[in-house]
Structure formats: structure tokens, C-alpha cells
């Protein structure tokens with residue numbers, strides 16, 4: 001068969017299994033459809049990377065010790081400023097729960113496609129649980145990933161009942177996980193507030209309104225093995241529009257951009273990976289960096305990751321908080337004054353690589 005015929009057959013297979021990359025891979029691909037092949041300047045084989053470096057790691061275990069807390073708060077603010085990403089250990093989440101989480105996510109994606117397709121819907125809609133693919137990137141290319149996402153508590157009974165019944169441990173495990181992650185993000189926000197000399201919940205309050213506070217979304221991501229990992233991406237390079245993201249993964253693959261080089265976040269069975277997003281960058285007038293990131297693929301190995309996205313309320317005003325306005329030349333964030341909803345509409349138009357952004 002000629003290359004053109006092979007590619008046409010691949011693209012037909014892709015259309016048949018458009019809602020699941022896993023289903024496409026399970027059908028036995030040796031090459032990938034053209035929609036997934038990135039331009040050369042975005043392909044992992046042509047972009048500069050450094051696997052000898054790692055992002056900062058911060059131990060939270062002594063966060064309630066008054067003599068240690070200022071040092072930890074400084075470490076968090078420096079990492080947020082320099083990197084926009086850091087790992088945390090000493091977070092108090094048990095190895096048992098971490099293992100259960102990865103297992104239940106794997107079990108979910110291993111369900112028959114028909115079970116997952118009952119949750120099919122657009123990726124931006126989080127009012128009910130949604131299964132499907134990531135939106136096309138701003139270059140029009142597809143990311144090699146299936147995903148499932150929904151809001152996290154507090155939720156009314158009806159919304160909780162809309163969570164999957166299979167695997168049967170899904171609801172309890174995700175409830176426990178998101179409760180623990182809420183505690184960790186509260187700690188990180190309060191450490192940042194300490195270092196910036198703000199009230200403990202000031203940052204969360206800036207991302208809420210009188211009517212509604214910050215929201216959170218649980219996003220489970222599945223990256224199937226990819227026959228051509230050097231030319232595609234699990235998720236195309238992007239920043240997240242949200243306030244903060246907590247990532248836990250079983251196989252390394254997340255890369256972050258630092259000084260023009262891609263840095264692989266090193267494998268670690270204990271660490272949570274925390275990224276600060278656009279909303280925090282804007283509010284803090286650049287004191288927190290919005291971390292650009294992407295996901296590498298493997299030819300023979302799949303990967304799952306569990307993301308909790310801490311998001312501003314849709315009606316919250318996204319602008320530099322008065323506490324971060326300085327007397328120097330105005331920064332690029334100073335003209336910003338729109339609701340988070342309006343920002344998402346702009347962001348989606350300009351850069352639709354966002355994972356889940358509403």
C-alpha cells in the first residue's frame with residue numbers, strides 16, 4: 001500500500017473511533033492519523049529538552065510548625081514565581097489512597113466503550129460528568145488522550161448520583177481524593193497568602209464572588225500507547241486558565257517549559273505536582289507564573305493522571321489585585337479587567353489547548 005492509502009485508512013479508522021483514542025489503539029494501529037502529527041517545531045524530537053533537571057520539591061509536613069512555616073511559604077512563592085510548578089511531599093495523603101486512585105481511573109478507562117459513551121459530551125461542559133477527547137489545539141492538532149471529568153463536592157445529591165456507578169469504588173475513591181486535595185490546595189493558597197502578607201483566604205476570595213466561591217473539577221486522563229510518540233503529544237503545549245492544578249500520575253510524561261527548555265517532571269510515587277495557572281498569574285501581577293506544559297507519550301506504555309483544577313467562579317473579576325499593584329512600569333496584566341467567563345471565551349478562541357476550562 002502507498003503511504004497515501006495507509007494514511008487514508010488510518011483517518012477512516014480515526015473517524016470510526018473518533019470518541020476514543022484507546023479504542024483506536026486497541027484496534028491495532030502502527031501509525032497515527034494525520035490530525036495528531038504536530039508541526040516539526042512542536043514535535044518532541046525537535047524541541048529542546050533537559051531530562052537531567054527536575055522541578056522544585058517542597059515538603060509540607062512541618063507546615064503547622066511556626067518556626068518552619070515561613071521557610072516553607074518562601075519556598076512555595078519562589079517556586080511559583082520561577083517555575084509555576086512544584087512537587088509537594090509530606091501532604092498527608094496515604095499511599096493506599098494514591099494507589100486506589102490510579103487503580104480506579106485505570107478501571108474506568110478499561111470499561112467497555114459503551115459504558116463510557118453514556119457520558120459523551122463537549123469537553124468544556126462540566127455541569128454533568130463528561131467523557132471524550134480533548135479539544136483541538138490552537139494549531140488545529142489533536143492531543144493523544146481520552147478524558148473524563150466532572151465537578152467536585154460540595155454538590156447536591158442529584159449531581160453526585162450522576163457520577164459513574166462503575167467501577168463500583170469510583171464514587172468513594174474520588175470523593176476521598178478530592179476532599180484531600182482540597183486540604184492541600186487550601187494549605188498552598190494560605191502559604192502564598194502568608195508570604196504575600198494577605199489574609200489567609202484572600203487569594204481564594206479574589207477568585208470567587210459574593211454568590212459563589214472557587215469551583216473544582218476532577219479530570220481523569222488516559223494516554224494510550226502511541227505508535228509514533230516522537231511526532232505527537234499527549235496534550236499539546238499550553239497553559240491552564242485556572243487558578244491552580246494538582247496532578248497525580250503513575251507514569252512520568254509531564255514536561256514543563258523553563259527558560260526555553262522542556263523539563264521532564266521526574267517520576268515519583270509520592271509527590272503531587274502543583275501548577276499555577278493564568279488566573280493566579282493575573283491576580284498576583286506575575287508574582288505567580290502560569291506554567292506552560294505538555295505531555296510526552298510512550299510507544300509501548302500507557303499512562304493515567306488525575307487532575308484537580310481549582311477554578312475561579314465564572315463571574316469573578318479577573319484583574320490584578322490592589323495588593324499587587326506596584327509603582328513601577330505597568331505590567332502586561334494591568335489592563336486586564338474581565339470576568340473569568342469572558343476570559344475563557346477569549347482564551348478558548350486564542351488557545352483552545354486548555355484541558356478543561358469552565
Ligand SMILES: [Fe+2]
Nearest residue numbers: 239240293355
Ligand atoms: Fe494543562
